[in-house]
Amino acid sequence: MGRDLRISADVAQLLPAGVLGQLQATIDDPDNVCCVCEELISGPSAEVLIFTDRKAATLVKLAHSGCMRSGVRVTPRLREAIDAHAQESDGFAMATKLGLRVSEPRALIFLEPEVLTGGIDEDPLQLYSEALGLVPIAGSIEDIELVATDQFSIELIEGGLGLCAAHGLETVPAEASDLTKWLGAAEGRAVVIVARGLGLRRPRPTIGEALALRPSWGAIAEVASGTS
Numbered sequence: 001m002g003r004d005l006r007i008s009a010d011v012a013q014l015l016p017a018g019v020l021g022q023l024q025a026t027i028d029d030p031d032n033v034c035c036v037c038e039e040l041i042s043g044p045s046a047e048v049l050i051f052t053d054r055k056a057a058t059l060v061k062l063a064h065s066g067c068m069r070s071g072v073r074v075t076p077r078l079r080e081a082i083d084a085h086a087q088e089s090d091g092f093a094m095a096t097k098l099g100l101r102v103s104e105p106r107a108l109i110f111l112e113p114e115v116l117t118g119g120i121d122e123d124p125l126q127l128y129s130e131a132l133g134l135v136p137i138a139g140s141i142e143d144i145e146l147v148a149t150d151q152f153s154i155e156l157i158e159g160g161l162g163l164c165a166a167h168g169l170e171t172v173p174a175e176a177s178d179l180t181k182w183l184g185a186a187e188g189r190a191v192v193i194v195a196r197g198l199g200l201r202r203p204r205p206t207i208g209e210a211l212a213l214r215p216s217w218g219a220i221a222e223v224a225s226g227t228s
């Protein structure tokens with residue numbers, strides 16, 4: 001408990017309060033990855049790094065204290081790199097979770113980026129969401145207003161579900177028993193929601209809070225026939 005989050009003065013100046021809060025809330029999660037060596041972060045401390053092009057793009061990352069010290073690293077062309085990355089199927093490492101609600105469509109899929117990214121003018125997560133035909137949503141999970149998207153379909157793949165879009169595949173791993181129950185409730189349609197701060201990797205996700213407080217995107221997508 002209580003891994004020390006090391007934040008240099010220049011990082012502190014640029015870091016939005018919401019992102020700081022999220023870092024503090026998730027710093028002890030076992031699956032934080034070092035952006036330098038890509039190994040899991042263990043040990044008593046982690047460094048907060050900001051990569052920025054000093055214009056539109058900012059990327060917040062963590063590193064081992066032995067790999068890189070906290071600081072602001074100016075990275076020209078970061079905006080272009082993020083844009084290009086957001087369009088790729090593996091552009092964001094996503095935490096995923098299946099859920100069910102009372103309202104129809106009942107079946108839910110949540111996606112939360114594992115890397116904290118935040119643009120100053122434009123949000124790379126928004127680009128990701130728009131590529132899937134998702135639109136901004138707000139409110140409680142039972143009564144959010146939703147549109148339908150045909151930008152992707154949900155298909156059964158080995159080990160779970162796949163969101164199959166023209167630009168690639170997002171995989172949603174699931175246990176077979178959970179999947180059977182989920183598919184039974186889906187009846188051919190599911191709500192897909194993308195947001196930060198859902199807490200999908202934590203024992204108690206904070207989905208309601210995230211939908212109320214953070215930019216969130218969602219839509220209803222078809223679950224391809226032959227998968228139930």
Ligand SMILES: [Zn+2]
Nearest residue numbers: 034037064067
């Ligand atoms: Zn490292």
